[in-house]
Amino acid sequence: MESESVMAEEEKDPETEIEEVLEETETLEDWQDRALRAQAEMQNMRKRLDSDVEERTRARTEALLTEVVTILDHFELALNAMPEGLEKDEESGPFAQGVRAIHLSLEMLLARFGVQSVNPKPEDVFDPTIHEAIQTLEKDGLESPQIEKIRTGYKMGNRILRPAQVNIIKPASSDEEPA
Structure with missing residues (x-):
């Protein structure tokens, strides 16, 4: 076998x-x-x-x-x-x-x-990625737009935790019509 x-x-x-x-x-x-x-x-x-x-x-x-x-x-x-x-x-x-x-x-x-404050200065240009516009105002005697800080913003690295709240102040427009 x-x-x-x-x-x-x-x-x-x-x-x-x-x-x-x-x-x-x-x-x-x-x-x-x-x-x-x-x-x-x-x-x-x-x-x-x-x-x-x-x-x-x-x-x-x-x-x-x-x-x-x-x-x-x-x-x-x-x-x-x-x-x-x-x-x-x-x-x-x-x-x-x-x-x-x-x-x-x-x-x-x-x-x-690593959290840093975002404290805009009046001469800074408004940046919607780090600023939140609360209102737009006009002011006599300004040559260029400015921003006014209302509340400090904060960021961590390149991420915004909270944008800085600002007023945008523009030069007053002259509504006077020439005579």
Whole structure:
């Protein structure tokens, strides 16, 4: 019995053996290709996941820092409303100094996250990417348009957290008709 199977193997045609080897090689190559594709797909999925996590983290950080900016605004309003010399007053001085210290701490916190203020100057040209126009006014005696800061803007890197709010002041138009 054993000798019959040995003889059957010995009697195999060499061409048949070559075909079997080629088929097995094709099957092996097919499985290797599938494995490489699965590995590449896994790497792409991992990259997409990392990118999604990074984007969500950035968006949440920006949202939080925008809230901090709003709180900073309130402290700026409080500081601007304080009467001059209040910090030297014996009774109210410590309170005023505390408000100033909190304001400074918030500014330092924002700076640690790379947040910069956008403080337009009157001679700056209005830029809708960093400025938000609140109103347009006319003023006599101006040679060229100017902007007036209403509220500080903030940016983080090249992304605007909040545009600076400004009034656009244009030279007054002369509506007088020549006689």
